[in-house]
Amino acid sequence: MSKRQDLELLTELQPLIPALRRYATAMVRHRDLADDLVQDCLERAISHWHTRKQAENTRQWVFAIAHNLIVNRLRQDKRRGLHIDIADVDEAAFASPPPQEARVRHQELLRAIAALPEEQRAVITLVSVEDMSYAEAAKTLDIPVGTVMSRLARARERLARAMEGGMERREPVAAPPQLRRLK
Amino acid sequence: MNKYTPPPVNEDDLHAFVDGLLDAQRGKEVQDHLDRHPEDAALVSTYREQRQWLRSALAPVADEPVPERLQIHTLLARRDAQPVWHWRMAAAVVLALGTGSIGGWQMHGAMDPAPTAGITALAGEARTSFTVYAGDGPGDTDRTALLRQVSDKLQRPIEIPDLHKSGYRYVGGRLVATANGAGGLFFYEGADGTRIAMMVRPMQVDKEAPMMKQSSGPVGGFTWAAQGLGYSVVGTGPTDLLHPIANEVRRQLRNGAA
Numbered sequence: 001m002s003k004r005q006d007l008e009l010l011t012e013l014q015p016l017i018p019a020l021r022r023y024a025t026a027m028v029r030h031r032d033l034a035d036d037l038v039q040d041c042l043e044r045a046i047s048h049w050h051t052r053k054q055a056e057n058t059r060q061w062v063f064a065i066a067h068n069l070i071v072n073r074l075r076q077d078k079r080r081g082l083h084i085d086i087a088d089v090d091e092a093a094f095a096s097p098p099p100q101e102a103r104v105r106h107q108e109l110l111r112a113i114a115a116l117p118e119e120q121r122a123v124i125t126l127v128s129v130e131d132m133s134y135a136e137a138a139k140t141l142d143i144p145v146g147t148v149m150s151r152l153a154r155a156r157e158r159l160a161r162a163m164e165g166g167m168e169r170r171e172p173v174a175a176p177p178q179l180r181r182l183k
Numbered sequence: 184m185n186k187y188t189p190p191p192v193n194e195d196d197l198h199a200f201v202d203g204l205l206d207a208q209r210g211k212e213v214q215d216h217l218d219r220h221p222e223d224a225a226l227v228s229t230y231r232e233q234r235q236w237l238r239s240a241l242a243p244v245a246d247e248p249v250p251e252r253l254q255i256h257t258l259l260a261r262r263d264a265q266p267v268w269h270w271r272m273a274a275a276v277v278l279a280l281g282t283g284s285i286g287g288w289q290m291h292g293a294m295d296p297a298p299t300a301g302i303t304a305l306a307g308e309a310r311t312s313f314t315v316y317a318g319d320g321p322g323d324t325d326r327t328a329l330l331r332q333v334s335d336k337l338q339r340p341i342e343i344p345d346l347h348k349s350g351y352r353y354v355g356g357r358l359v360a361t362a363n364g365a366g367g368l369f370f371y372e373g374a375d376g377t378r379i380a381m382m383v384r385p386m387q388v389d390k391e392a393p394m395m396k397q398s399s400g401p402v403g404g405f406t407w408a409a410q411g412l413g414y415s416v417v418g419t420g421p422t423d424l425l426h427p428i429a430n431e432v433r434r435q436l437r438n439g440a441a
Contacts, residue, residue: 006259014255018245021253025244026237035253042258109236127202128234129241134204149195156198160229 005049012058013045019059019130020066026125027070029114037073041066063130063140067122074118112162120155123148192216197223201230264394264430301363301389302413306397306406308361309382309415312368313402317378322357322370329356333367337385339412343369344381344435349428350374363387379404379418379425381432386413394429398422405429409437 020041024034045062052061113121119141126137127148134152138145189212199205200213217224251257316322323329326343334341336358343353351371359368359382366384373379386392386408394407404417404425414436416429 009255009259017249017253017255021249022241022245026241031244035250039253039258042253042255043262046255046258046262109233110240113237124237125241128237134199149198152198153194156230156233159233160226163229163233 009046009049013042013049013062016059016062017042020062023063023125023130024066024070026113026129027067027118027121028074033073037069038066040069044069057136057139060132060136060140063126063132064142067140071118071122108163109159112159115162116155116158120151120158123151124155124159127152189215192223197227198230201227201234261393301386302392302395302406302408303397304363305361305382305384305386305389305408305413306395306404306415306417307399308359308363308366308384309368309380309404309406309417310397310399310402312359312361312366312382313380313404313417316357316359316368317370317380322355322368324355326353329358329367333358333365333383336365337367337383337412339385341367341383342436342439344432346371346428346431349431351379351428354378356380377418377420379416379428382415382417384413386411389413394433396422396426407433409433 017038020038021034024037024041025031028034028037041062044065048065052058113124116124122141123137126132126140127134132140134145134148138148141148189209192213196205196209196213196216200210200217205213217227323332330341330343333356343356346353351373354370354372356367356369359366361384363386364384366382369381369383371379371381389408390411392406392408392413394405396405397403401419402417403419403422404415405422406413406415407429408414414429414432416425416432418425
């Protein structure tokens with residue numbers, strides 16, 4: 001292993017670790033498991049670093065590795081009959097005690113996010129939290145941009161509906177007819 | 184008149200507006216649309232709020248210091264110490280042994296490079312043997328006879344690594360008894376008289392295991408397994424000083440076996 005490559009790893013991979021931990025935590029909602037997956041991801045990124053194309057976006061490449069590991073893990077757990085009950089969401093995983101008056105709403109949001117299908121959770125997290133463009137998210141998840149858009153829209157609608165659930169009764173949020181997606 | 188008419192605002196535009204992904208021109212057009220469509224403005228404000236909540240809920244994870252085990256320098260040191268697949272193999276052994284007794288969320292603990300029974304036991308045996316015999320003089324100094332004896336007992340050809348380049352010379356060794364069968368214990372001395380030892384014995388479990396650091400009281404060292412043999416390099420003094428020596432031992436044994 002060359003010194004130059006090690007230097008690249010330190011300058012290009014190291015800065016991505018906080019974001020990788022954040023993404024993994026959002027996806028698996030369990031801090032220790034998230035870190036195990038990030039470790040696995042980093043080990044793979046290190047051992048496959050030479051296969052990364054120079055022109056390629058490193059962040060997207062590494063996030064794609066992380067995402068695949070996360071999804072495999074979630075599927076394995078599902079097969080084994082493990083799943084996180086929404087009531088069991090590890091709140092410490094998200095931490096930052098919100099201001100008292102906002103706590104209820106905060107918890108509702110956490111539950112709503114936990115209840116999203118994983119593919120919607122992936123899209124909304126990459127876009128809203130990791131600040132990826134729709135094209136970057138599409139490449140990371142290996143899906144068409146149109147699919148990113150429709151998953152994002154569904155995720156946001158579901159969250160909006162869930163957030164309104166406990167509060168004032170309103171019509172379910174849905175895109176008004178004139179806003180139907182243009183194909 | 185050739186007046187520019189902006190394309191109609193669709194749902195994708197609203198999302199891109201929320202995510203700040205529109206160029207200035209389109210952003211302004213969407214803003215104009217929102218000024219005239221309060222129901223869309225309400226949607227945008229809901230989505231913006233979600234976005235803010237999600238970001239602030241997850242921000243602390245990214246703000247806290249990265250744990251040592253995820254630092255690149257740690258991972259590089261481990262990669263240099265052992266190919267990744269050895270680690271995986273060890274993890275697989277733990278998983279296989281753990282089926283039935285470990286389940287559910289505890290499973291993920293097995294993903295940790297935690298010491299496993301075989302290796303941990305060996306590390307303990309090496310420390311104990313070192314403590315018992317280190318003060319006793321070098322033991323059997325007839326290298327050839329000792330090697331034959333140890334190799335016979337272990338039913339494997341055993342080698343004594345040459346640590347001259349690391350500043351240690353071989354001074355002697357002995358056959359030792361452990362709870363897991365016979366082992367070979369080889370002593371080395373540094374220029375200042377510091378004594379260290381390498382222990383080797385066959386492994387029933389952890390036939391392949393990455394190098395790990397263990398210490399207990401004044402004695403510590405590095406232990407690993409390869410091709411069914413477990414090795415432990417132990418000594419007193421700062422345990423980390425033994426790391427390069429353990430690496431050198433492993434390198435020689437690996438080359439010897441190849």
